[in-house]
Amino acid sequence: MIMTLPSFIQIYNELITIPTISSVTNEKLDYSNKALIDKLANWFADLGFSISIQPVTGTRNKFNLLASYSNDSNHTQGGLLLSGHTDTVPFDEGQWTKDPFKLTEQNNKWYGLGTADMKGFFAFILESLRDIDLKTLQKPLHILATADEEITMAGAVHFAKTATLQPDCTIIGEPTSLIPIRAHKGFVSNVIRVIGKSGHSSDPEKGINAIEVMHLVIERLLQLKQKLKDEYHNESFAVPYPTMNLGIIHGGDAANRICGCCELVMDIRALPEMDIHSLFDILCHSLKPVMDKYPNRIEVKYEVDPIPGYECKKDEPALQEVEKLLNQSAQTVNYSTEAPYLNQISPTIVLGPGSIEQAHQPDEFVDMAFLTPTKETIQKLIKRFCC
Missing domain, CATH: 3.40.630.10 (Zn peptidases)
Structure with missing residues (x-):
């Protein structure tokens, strides 16, 4: 050679x-x-x-x-x-x-x-x-x-x-x-965007505060986080269950203005045996009560294409x-x-x-x-x- x-x-x-x-x-x-x-x-x-x-x-x-x-x-x-x-x-x-x-x-x-x-x-x-x-x-x-x-x-x-x-x-x-x-593990990164209705903070009833709605979203996410931990296990991993991390959140632009938009970026680390794409449906189902309360104001999408385990x-x-x-x-x-x-x-x-x-x-x-x-x-x- x-x-x-x-x-x-x-x-x-x-x-x-x-x-x-x-x-x-x-x-x-x-x-x-x-x-x-x-x-x-x-x-x-x-x-x-x-x-x-x-x-x-x-x-x-x-x-x-x-x-x-x-x-x-x-x-x-x-x-x-x-x-x-x-x-x-x-x-x-x-x-x-x-x-x-x-x-x-x-x-x-x-x-x-x-x-x-x-x-x-x-x-x-x-x-x-x-x-x-x-x-x-x-x-x-x-x-x-x-x-x-x-x-x-x-x-x-x-x-x-x-x-x-x-x-x-x-x-x-x-x-x-x-x-x-x-x-x-697999990697799923989702963006959740809440579209509220802005207005003057002196009259909150005339608007919909996106930060407050996002608070309800996060409550549901934390329930889902615990549910995933309880229902899925793989003892091969040092952390033997799926994890969820709320990584980025931002919204609002002034203290005297009702927040019109709030966005959260989160990730889930899925176990190899989990269907990576079904997690999107599980996430949306978890948020359904808040989506029903605020129709057409909550958007869920992938930040990047999910990576399987x-x-x-x-x-x-x-x-x-x-x-x-x-x-x-x-x-x-x-x-x-x-x-x-x-x-x-x-x-x-x-x-x-x-x-x-x-x-x-x-x-x-x-x-x-x-x-x-x-x-x-x-x-x-x-x-x-x-x-």
Whole structure:
């Protein structure tokens, strides 16, 4: 195999240097990932991978990359898929002490936006391939790079709908401190808007105060919160029930004016076995008494498309193989990943270098101690599922 790759540090730095921020609300902060996709495509092509780049529908010039290597004409069945997302969250400029778009080595850590979450995973993959003779592989090896994981999961959704391959195992390299993750909760974010009737505060009966109506809404939500806690349990999770958080509320503009509009943004973290879309109906049913009292004044909608929960069953052979390789039992987490979508294609495990505690944080970093064990882990996975 002809090795034309740059050094690990150069690869890592080039990935971090390219801004790939995703944002729903601010188009100026929503960067295309095309430059990063092209760079990855060139590196994997140099190693002999076949390359497919697909535009992702419903995005602002975003793309998925699938790089595949197979020594067999049956290049879609079996083998291993290593997956990661190419985008990052925005950064708080005043809180970073390092350049977010430069890989900085300091205190035995690599700093930069996306080092842990999770552009750096591709650098670890490429480093791991240096010592593997791809011509010896008996089953396909696929590398997937997706778009918009941080906001809509559009890249993973698109891939799950269009993919023809069926690997034996998929690994998503989110920062799990190299602990295999087999399940996580779903995420539903709803916006509840109350439209009142404004007027002068000296005569409240001539208006409808949206804040007061929202107070009734919140009473119903807190009842639903307790109901979900009482009726649904999964002891695999540290928090073994669905949670609800009232995250943002705002309304009104002056003390002497009846509030004409009040808006609440909330989320529910659903257990994997729960139907993520039925929660919308459950929410609306819970609010029905207030909606009936104030017809056409309460609106409920999704803030973003809901993300289902995910679970790879404990008796799944691929999961058992990964646990055996790592000599470590799989765990569960509360945050969300692309696993619900890729799990539709093949058994999916979340496993990667770095700590989730660094994700979305100023001065994001990966500890340099992860280099050797991550390289060894990826090589073990390739040898197990592709040889």
